[in-house]
Amino acid sequence: MSDSPASIMLVDDHPLLRKGLKQLISLEDGLEVIAECSNGADALVKAEELDPDLIILDLNMQGMDGLETLKRMRDNGVTSRIVMLTVSDADEDVVTAITNGADGYLLKDMDPEMLLEQISRAIEGKMVLSEAITEVLATALRRPSAPTKSKLDGLTNREREILELIAKGMSNKVIARELDISDGTVKVHVKHLLKKLGLRSRVEAAVWMVNQDQ
Amino acid sequence: MSDSPASIMLVDDHPLLRKGLKQLISLEDGLEVIAECSNGADALVKAEELDPDLIILDLNMQGMDGLETLKRMRDNGVTSRIVMLTVSDADEDVVTAITNGADGYLLKDMDPEMLLEQISRAIEGKMVLSEAITEVLATALRRPSAPTKSKLDGLTNREREILELIAKGMSNKVIARELDISDGTVKVHVKHLLKKLGLRSRVEAAVWMVNQDQ
DNA sequence: CCAAAACTACCCCAAATGAGGTAGTTTGCG
DNA sequence: CGCAAACTACCTCATTTGGGGTAGTTTTGG
Numbered sequence: 001m002s003d004s005p006a007s008i009m010l011v012d013d014h015p016l017l018r019k020g021l022k023q024l025i026s027l028e029d030g031l032e033v034i035a036e037c038s039n040g041a042d043a044l045v046k047a048e049e050l051d052p053d054l055i056i057l058d059l060n061m062q063g064m065d066g067l068e069t070l071k072r073m074r075d076n077g078v079t080s081r082i083v084m085l086t087v088s089d090a091d092e093d094v095v096t097a098i099t100n101g102a103d104g105y106l107l108k109d110m111d112p113e114m115l116l117e118q119i120s121r122a123i124e125g126k127m128v129l130s131e132a133i134t135e136v137l138a139t140a141l142r143r144p145s146a147p148t149k150s151k152l153d154g155l156t157n158r159e160r161e162i163l164e165l166i167a168k169g170m171s172n173k174v175i176a177r178e179l180d181i182s183d184g185t186v187k188v189h190v191k192h193l194l195k196k197l198g199l200r201s202r203v204e205a206a207v208w209m210v211n212q213d214q
Numbered sequence: 215m216s217d218s219p220a221s222i223m224l225v226d227d228h229p230l231l232r233k234g235l236k237q238l239i240s241l242e243d244g245l246e247v248i249a250e251c252s253n254g255a256d257a258l259v260k261a262e263e264l265d266p267d268l269i270i271l272d273l274n275m276q277g278m279d280g281l282e283t284l285k286r287m288r289d290n291g292v293t294s295r296i297v298m299l300t301v302s303d304a305d306e307d308v309v310t311a312i313t314n315g316a317d318g319y320l321l322k323d324m325d326p327e328m329l330l331e332q333i334s335r336a337i338e339g340k341m342v343l344s345e346a347i348t349e350v351l352a353t354a355l356r357r358p359s360a361p362t363k364s365k366l367d368g369l370t371n372r373e374r375e376i377l378e379l380i381a382k383g384m385s386n387k388v389i390a391r392e393l394d395i396s397d398g399t400v401k402v403h404v405k406h407l408l409k410k411l412g413l414r415s416r417v418e419a420a421v422w423m424v425n426q427d428q
Numbered sequence: 429c430c431a432a433a434a435c436t437a438c439c440c441c442a443a444a445t446g447a448g449g450t451a452g453t454t455t456g457c458g
Numbered sequence: 459c460g461c462a463a464a465c466t467a468c469c470t471c472a473t474t475t476g477g478g479g480t481a482g483t484t485t486t487g488g
Contacts, residue, residue: 014301014322016329020234060301062323087228087274087301108228109276115230156434169418171474185436191476201444202475204383206417210424370464385444397444399466405446415474416445434485445474455464 005032006123009050011043011069012058012085017108021056024112025119040064040072047078054123057102059086059093067096074101083122094133104128152212159193162186166202167209219246220337223264225257225283226272226299231322235270238326245333254278254286261292268337271316273300273307281310288315297336308347318342366426373407376400380416381423 008025010018010033022033035050037043040061047055055073059066066084073082083104084097094105104122106115107130118128152160165175172190176183190202199205222239224232224247236247249264251257254275261269269287273280280298287296297318298311308319318336320329321344332342366374379389386404390397404416413419 014231015324015326016234016238016322017228017231018234019238019326020230020232023237024230024233108230110229112229112233158435166417167421169413169415169421171415171417173474181435182437184438187474187476188436188438191478194476199383200476201383201385203380203385203417203420207381207383207420207424210421372465387444395465396467398468401444401446402466405448408446414446429488431488432486434483436483437481439479439481441476441478443475443477446472448471449469451467453464453466455462457462458460 005030006054007032007034007050007052008054008056008119009033009035009037009043009046009052009080010056011037011040011061011066012056013038013061014058017058024116028116028120031119031123040066040069043069044072044076047073047080048076051078052080054119055080055082056085056119057082059084059097067093067100070097070102071100081122081125083119083128094129105133106130107132154196155193159189159196162189163193163205163209166190167206169206219244220268221246221248221264221266222268222270222333223247223249223251223257223260223266223294224270225251225254225275225280226270227252227275228272231272238330239333242330242334245337254280254283257283258286258290261287261294262290265292266294268333269294269296270299270333271296273298273311281307281314284311284316285314295336295339297333297342308343319347320344321346368410369407373403373410376403377407377419377423380404381420383420 008031010021012018012021015038018036018038022036025031025033034052035046037046041064043055043057055078057066057070061069064072066086070082070084073080081103082101083106084094084102085106085108086093087108097105104118104127106118106128110118110130118130122128152163155163161179162175165178170178172183172186176186179186190205194200194202194205197205197208199208222245224235226232226235229252232250232252236250239245239247248266249260251260255278257269257271269292271280271284275283278286280300284296284298287294295317296315297320298308298316299320299322300307301322311319318332318341320332320342324332324344332344336342366377369377375393376389379392384392386397386400390400393400404419408414408416408419411419411422413422
């Protein structure tokens with residue numbers, strides 16, 4: 001790290017943003033962009049091939065999204081530092097990203113100088129988080145019952161199925177006809193899934209669910 | 215237009231993207247970025263002050279969003295060419311943007327060379343649309359009764375406000391406390407907005423609304 | 429094989445919801 | 459100014475929702 005510059009790989013499906021980021025990084029001595037990818041699949045291959053010091057990974061991508069890419073990279077044994085870059089400010093995905101092995105979570109609307117600084121810190125091995133993100137993380141840790149995406153795994157097949165129908169706006173009666181069971185039974189499943197998710201009404205469940213699948 | 219370069223103003227709350235775009239534009243002779251704004255309010259002032267040949271306006275911004283900014287600019291008599299720039303690919307906002315006086319609608323994940331070309335064409339007075347967008351526009355025109363976001367315009371301020379709270383999963387009672395009105399009154403607004411939107415329950419309303427803002 | 433979990437269906441009941449209605453005040457517009 | 463729309467608040471009433479319970483059948487996993 002003393003002789004050659006740190007190698008960085010950019011993964012983002014917006015060419016413009018890659019351009020801006022690359023130019024920004026080029027201003028800094030000791031940093032070098034050695035590869036750019038516009039999608040997760042390419043990134044997986046290149047990451048193993050090049051083993052860069054740092055991978056800057058967009059969260060919101062077409063096709064395989066950033067979280068999925070992150071997960072697969074770690075599964076494949078990629079040991080590069082990986083920093084997520086995203087637009088959304090108050091994102092629950094931060095928890096998922098960190099638990100899946102991200103070394104940082106930065107926002108695209110950061111001040112460029114601050115961003116450069118954070119990138120350097122990330123390469124030094126530090127965990128870097130945007131201001132707005134630390135709060136989200138803090139509250140998430142404070143309230144471990146936060147309904148993260150993994151909560152879906154706690155549901156039975158029937159409950160998940162019914163949750164999806166709720167997320168389409170259906171009433172218990174309609175769901176009952178759809179699944180060919182009594183509406184009393186639907187109510188039981190709804191009751192259970194609400195309890196498991198820590199939610200207080202089908203409206204909350206619908207909103208939560210719709211937000212889950214982007 | 216023959217002697218001096220065309221003046222361009224960038225409006226986007228992502229510094230990185232502005233940087234990338236600016237650098238891209240600087241590569242082209244005859245184009246010059248004369249101003250950058252990170253929000254709609256600034257953009258309104260600068261647009262009147264500088265009267266640029268072209269304004270490139272981000273659709274998704276914090277605070278005043280791109281559509282609102284566009285509308286206000288036209289209301290203020292800004293005659294610059296205005297091209298919307300956005301991330302989302304199949305956006306219903308395109309119809310609103312065009313009817314509100316936008317001269318183009320481009321996507322951030324376009325090929326940079328293509329983007330430059332489109333910018334030049336916009337300055338020449340042509341309407342520029344991304345590939346993916348022309349389809350959306352075509353179907354929208356083919357189906358003029360399409361339930362576009364304009365349905366929201368039929369709602370009163372209070373109704374829109376309450377709809378947004380429903381879309382956060384709130385109950386009538388909670389909404390009442392939030393807005394400091396009686397829950398009976400909230401029920402009236404909910405009743406009205408459901409009727410106007412042609413929906414049958416607050417769950418449908420919540421789902422519809424959440425899907426509206428991506 | 430047997431226990432645990434899931435799925436089904438019903439019971440009761442309090443609370444929330446949505447569709448009617450009347451009615452007073454405030455706001456905006458011609 | 460005067461009217462229409464919006465906002466407010468209340469009324470009734472049928473329906474839906476969600477929490478609690480019991481209980482029978484089927485599936486699953488050790």
